[in-house]
Amino acid sequence: MEPWFTRRSVGELLPGDHAWLSYADQEEHDHVIGAFVRDGLAGADKVIYITGDGPRDLPDLRSRYRLEPETYLRSGQLAILPQEETCLTRGVFDPARMTTTLREVLHRAETERFRGVRVTVDMTPAFRRSGGRDAVLECEARVDAAISPSTMAIAICQVDARSCTPEELTALKERHEVLVGADPYFDDGVLSITPTFHPRGLRLSGELDGARHAVFAESLRKVVERGGEVHLNLAGLRFIDLGALSMMAGAAMHTGARVVLDDPATELSDIVELVGSRLLPWLEIGDGEAR
Structure with a gap:
């Protein structure tokens, strides 16, 4: 602290x-x-x-x-x-x-x-x-x-x-x-998407709903297309819909990148586990802290 x-x-x-x-x-x-x-x-x-x-x-x-x-x-x-x-x-x-x-x-x-x-x-x-x-x-x-x-x-x-x-x-x-x-890639007061470097990925804060899928997809593309492991820090994310989770899994599946969800809320971890048969082959739950 x-x-x-x-x-x-x-x-x-x-x-x-x-x-x-x-x-x-x-x-x-x-x-x-x-x-x-x-x-x-x-x-x-x-x-x-x-x-x-x-x-x-x-x-x-x-x-x-x-x-x-x-x-x-x-x-x-x-x-x-x-x-x-x-x-x-x-x-x-x-x-x-x-x-x-x-x-x-x-x-x-x-x-x-x-x-x-x-x-x-x-x-x-x-x-x-x-x-x-x-x-x-x-x-x-x-x-x-x-x-x-x-x-x-x-x-x-x-x-x-x-x-x-x-x-x-x-x-x-x-x-x-x-x-x-770094400055955020996107911030409209509801959702903030900021690049992270250690580990490489994105920090998401706020609420990720259907109205913000397009900006999230573009930000995710910027980091996933480079290949390698991608970390999504979700500690500040209060809400995420299933569509955004599917986008994360799809990006990993189509590019072969390893996508790790760091510091998710308990509710989000429960959702990932609930639909694990469809998402977990490409998404992993982690606990890292990105900067």
Whole structure:
């Protein structure tokens, strides 16, 4: 139980949010950070991307969102800053220099009269350096002090979870009050469908009835067509009709994907067991927690 954390989708981030993303693969990284960059460019924000890998580290905005990064780089709305020029002193990660850079970026964005400013930095290269853990933790505290009072700035600090131990990830997460995740594929106030990545699948919340079969089918197709195991987290689902269950089973049957229903309500588990002779060959009940 982590009551001091606020979980927001990337589209719900607010000025003053110093958010945290630990990603475990490129798909999750591009889904969240790509949306963060896209929303900023579409909304007339200054977008600053601090990276250790240069432009190669930028999410694929062309294929995902039909945006041409060069257009925004030329206009100055998008800036890609190498860590060597913003975070390192004689090759060592320097929290003080990072803070100075951040404050300069915020001040410059104000004078350039952008609506807001979005900053994202991948801490993974710094974390991998000698002494990187302590330096990154100090840096996070400094970033929070710079971002939290702001009325125009939003920041996402990222790290590749594969480069850290669970204890290190916990320490990093505790430097943030906002944990950021993917935007929903669909949310009409009755049903919310959100992609998950660990394990890969969908999180369903609310009520899934016949009026929402079409949007559910499209969301399910996006994850099932890639093959492999698909998890549907149903912990927040209050109602599902038999038609939607049949769609889940049909998707598994026709594609060969293993579809696992995680954290279903007792009533839903009873329904699956009741019609088990028809559905259980393709649907399994699990208890995993997707993020």
